[in-house]
Amino acid sequence: MTHIAWLGKKSPFCGNVTYGLTTTEALRLRGHEISFIHFDTPPGSLGADAGANGGEVALEVALPYLVKSQVYTIPSPGAQRELRESLERLRPDLVHASLTLSPLDFRLPDLCQQLGLPLVATFHPPFDASVRNLSAGTQQLTYQLYAPSLARYDRVVVFSDLQADVLMRLGVPARRLAVIPNGVDPERWCPAPSPSTAEHLADLRQRFAGQRVFLYMGRIATEKNVEALLRAWRLVQPQGCTLVVVGDGPVRQSLMQAYGAEIGVHWWGHEPDQARRAALLQLAEVFLLPSLVEGLSLALLEAMASGTACVATDAGADGEVLEGGAGIVISTQGVTTQLRTLLPVLRDQPVLTAELGRRARQRALERYTLSRNIDQLELLYAELVPQGSLAA
Structure with a gap:
């Protein structure tokens, strides 16, 4: 060795x-x-x-x-x-x-x-x-x-x-x-509850009872373009859905001040517990990554392995990861406009999000x-x- x-x-x-x-x-x-x-x-x-x-x-x-x-x-x-x-x-x-x-x-x-x-x-x-x-x-x-x-x-x-x-x-x-x-480890990041995530998942289901969860997880910095996602959410305000924003970073406070009162936005903050992050991905129906620049997002791979439907920009290698039907790839140009169109579709088509989640998991198992x-x-x-x- x-x-x-x-x-x-x-x-x-x-x-x-x-x-x-x-x-x-x-x-x-x-x-x-x-x-x-x-x-x-x-x-x-x-x-x-x-x-x-x-x-x-x-x-x-x-x-x-x-x-x-x-x-x-x-x-x-x-x-x-x-x-x-x-x-x-x-x-x-x-x-x-x-x-x-x-x-x-x-x-x-x-x-x-x-x-x-x-x-x-x-x-x-x-x-x-x-x-x-x-x-x-x-x-x-x-x-x-x-x-x-x-x-x-x-x-x-x-x-x-x-x-x-x-x-x-x-x-x-x-x-x-x-x-x-x-x-990523597909046994640690998986669709089904595990002994480490079951209690967290039960708590989350109670906390967000009756709501379909859309999730952003990552640094809240300018290059992550979270504001474009928040603008789209404000314009659509999909009924029965909650946007959970997990993470911290230099622009979090300013975004919370600008969008903190928005209906359906939950500011989770930094989550250090890996099991709780895994449970959040198991709960979420859609994972959204609106980055302007990216490498190969580990959060995206974790969401894919968790069987969560994924929407990401073509920044870095993320578009390559989702190409061919493993997720929805949008351009780094005009993110708000594209998400404004997509969010109602994802809200109204749970069968589509379930299929996207299945394909994301399969792609993660094949390549990542x-x-x-x-x-x-x-x-x-x-x-x-x-x-x-x-x-x-």
């Missing part, structure tokens, strides 16, 4: 955190040794971290930081030295960095080359697949900024062919890229399971780590 030094985030809650924790848990359960290196306090600590769900105990290293948010991280001046010393102590077979939009991301290739360690990056920043002029937009500038450094990583894990195409046009060699879509994701990661690791150097 392989000893992997995983460099990522454990907080604050965001897609990057979910990806890192879920992936390392699955790798541990397959017998790999994981040393999790992340930004936290106290700085420079080296201790044991019990794996979730019975996984093997892993070493955990905390690096000091100045600023840490859902979007980016600014390390302390001594973080690079602490990272180097930690890698020298741990002596992993391979380093896998789930990139945190941090200055350390650009220094890793030199550091790992000096230490003789293979280096893998997971690069999942959102983008708008319809934008072909990469000189425009903050997200496109992120890709331009990172491309020269990504070309020096041994492998860069991306989630779709669309994203790989963007990076290749910016000069990242195709041989460096590995298209490995995000994956966690086990499929881990299978591909293991093959990638095997290419980079000589068999004679694997950890016992």
